[in-house]
Every structure is written in C-alpha cells, then in structure tokens.
Amino acid sequence: DAKTTQPPSMDCAEGRAANLPCNHSTISGNEYVYWYRQIHSQGPQYIIHGLKNNETNEMASLIITEDRKSSTLILPHATLRDTAVYYCIVRVAVSGANSKLTFGKGITLSVRP
Amino acid sequence: GAVVSQHPSRVICKSGTSVKIECRSLDFQATTMFWYRQFPKKSLMLMATSNEGSKATYEQGVEKDKFLINHASLTLSTLTVTSAHPEDSSFYICSASGGGEQYFGPGTRLTVT
Numbered sequence: 001d002a003k004t005t006q007p008p009s010m011d012c013a014e015g016r017a018a019n020l021p022c023n024h025s026t027i028s029g030n031e032y033v034y035w036y037r038q039i040h041s042q043g044p045q046y047i048i049h050g051l052k053n054n055e056t057n058e059m060a061s062l063i064i065t066e067d068r069k070s071s072t073l074i075l076p077h078a079t080l081r082d083t084a085v086y087y088c089i090v091r092v093a094v095s096g097a098n099s100k101l102t103f104g105k106g107i108t109l110s111v112r113p
Numbered sequence: 114g115a116v117v118s119q120h121p122s123r124v125i126c127k128s129g130t131s132v133k134i135e136c137r138s139l140d141f142q143a144t145t146m147f148w149y150r151q152f153p154k155k156s157l158m159l160m161a162t163s164n165e166g167s168k169a170t171y172e173q174g175v176e177k178d179k180f181l182i183n184h185a186s187l188t189l190s191t192l193t194v195t196s197a198h199p200e201d202s203s204f205y206i207c208s209a210s211g212g213g214e215q216y217f218g219p220g221t222r223l224t225v226t
Contacts, residue, residue: 036217043117043206043217044157087156099210100147103157 003027004088004104011110018075020107022088025069031092033064034101035073037084044087044103047073078111085109115141117209119218126197126225134192134221136207142187143209148180151204151220163190197225 005023012018024033034049048055048062050071055062061074075082087106091099116139126132136146145164149157161177163169163184171177181193190209194201206220 038157041204041220041222043119043208043220046214046216049214099145099215100159100162101208101215102159103149105156 003090003102006086006088006104006107008105009108009110011112012078014080014111014113015077018078018082018109018111020073020075020086020088020109021070022073023070024088024090027068027090028092031090033062033068033071034089034091035060035062035086036089036101036103037082037086038106039081039084047086075109078109080111080113083109083111115139115209115211115214115216117143117207117216117218119205119207119221121221122219123222124224126223128198128225129196131193131195132197132223134194134205134207134223136190136192136209136218138188138209138211138216141209141211143190143211144187145210145212146184146190147208147210147215148182148190148192149206149208151206157206160192194223197223199225201225 032049035047036044038044050062064071085106085108118137120135148160151157160175161169161171163182165184165187169182184190202225204220208215208217
C-alpha cells in the first residue's frame, strides 16, 4: 500500500524554484520523510530527510507541515540537470533490515530552458 | 555521500545462462545490502535484503532459487540470476547501508536474448 501520494509530474523553468509536494496523511510519529531522486538510467540519489523540523542542505530544503501529513521539497534554483523522478518515502527505522525503502511512483520533474 | 559501485553496468546474455552482478561499498562497511529491480517506466521494486554473513530475506513473489544473493563480506554482495529468461531483462539496482543511510549503486542493465 502506498504511504505517500505525489502528483505524477510537474515542470518548472530553469533558475526558478521547484516545489514538489507530497502527502503522507497516515504517517506515524516515529516515521521520517525521505526524498530521493532518480535521473534516467541511474541509481537513486539521496536528497534529504526529516522528522518534523524543516531541513536544509546543499541540494534542497524540506518543509514538513506541523501536522506532518504533508511535505514539500524545494529545489531553490532548478537546473536542467535536476530533471528526474523524485520519490517521497516514509520509513521508521534507520538501520538494518527494517530500513528498507518502499518506492512509489514518484513525481517526474521536467526543468525547461 | 558514500560510494556504491556495481559491476557490470550492462550485460547481455543468452536465455538459460546465469549472470552474476556485483555490488560493492567502496568507502564504508555495509552491514545491510538491498537488491531492487526496475522495469521500464516503473518504480523500483525491492527484491531482497541481506545482512552480512546471513541468508537473504526475499520479498513476496521473488524466487530465492532463481535470484541467488550472497553477502559474504562487509563490502561485497552479489546477485546471481540463474537460468535467465527474457522476462528477467530489467534494471537491477543495489543499495548499501552501514547502519545509517542507504546509498545506491548506479544499476546494472540486464538484457536476456
């Protein structure tokens, strides 16, 4: 069963911010929100994760709503190389076999020149 | 982030033969490794989880006698597709975890003719 829902696709202009939404209304209190992306014919790449506070790193920002039922991944200045499928995933444990990731369909982001 | 390699990146084999795919963690010790399969325009599907020195745990519907997984060391896991058939043609991706985050390999494109 899908634990997250994402729109199938979106596009944005190069240089503009890309805001990718994700709904996870059934998230449990001990589940983290993770974002990965997959560029065509490559393995997924970790982007960012968070529990309840907003997070920022060199790639992106993650905004999690106060009720934790949804989140938004923000790429502040999208480039053509950010065109990829972005996966929003929730999971509990961090280590061991329980840390397996369940991928949904993701959202295809197309960055246009 | 940590580096995970896969070899080969592409392989073509004849129906009925076996193919071995290697997954290596290059700069950390991977206590857990995961194997995924991805068909064209589909999401990643987890096949199995392996802990170093233990038998792999297979997901429902994945034949353990067909997809042999060995995780003999903390830096190497192998997936052997035995008696491959054209329907086994897919993109196989491994990921590795040293107790923290999961890092993905670049994937192996298997084509069975």
